[in-house]
Amino acid sequence: AQKITQTQPGMFVQEKEAVTLDCTYDTSDQSYGLFWYKQPSSGEMIFLIYQGSYDEQNATEGRYSLNFQKARKSANLVISASQLGDSAMYFCAMTYTGFQKLVFGTGTRLLVSP
């Protein structure tokens, strides 16, 4: 069964600094997708970035990049130049080919201070 582990319940970072949110996954499938979502206090889930298991390059979307280390089964999210608006819960999730369900981690709460 697929499993996502986020070991950091909370992270603190100062504005303009970079922060890495950890995510490890467990699967025996060869084809899978990894996602990061942001959930602000309003509750909506905002899609940030996607990495396919066969993608050779790390995904990047603006200030977000995914540090994908397939052999270590890790998919850490890197946020560069943190902003106050980045304060939110961040969820790592995965799914795999032919199986559309998203498996979520427990989330990491990020707090960006001025």
Added chain:
Amino acid sequence: GAVVSQHPSRVICKSGTSVKIECRSLDFQATTMFWYRQFPKQSLMLMATSNEGSKATYEQGVEKDKFLINHASLTLSTLTVTSAHPEDSSFYICSATSGVGGTDTQYFGPGTRLTVL
């Protein structure tokens, strides 16, 4: 693109009443929609998977007769909480995807906060 709306955003009802929550994909056709439940400070728990024109697939432990799901069109799915009780109070959030493969991105609605008195 990829906008999903949900209505209502917040609902308060009396115990025993039924509540309907709508989930709409605004700018794409959603082959599959998902319904999640989230308790405070916890992750999302998948309740059911809904495909247009077919019966929803419920996760283990989710009561089908309690949580009725209808996916009548490629842009609309509804969740009806029947005979709601205080323990049904939660944050319900839907997602939608236009793909058929497992690695397609799910886009989420803004969620509905249900409070049952």
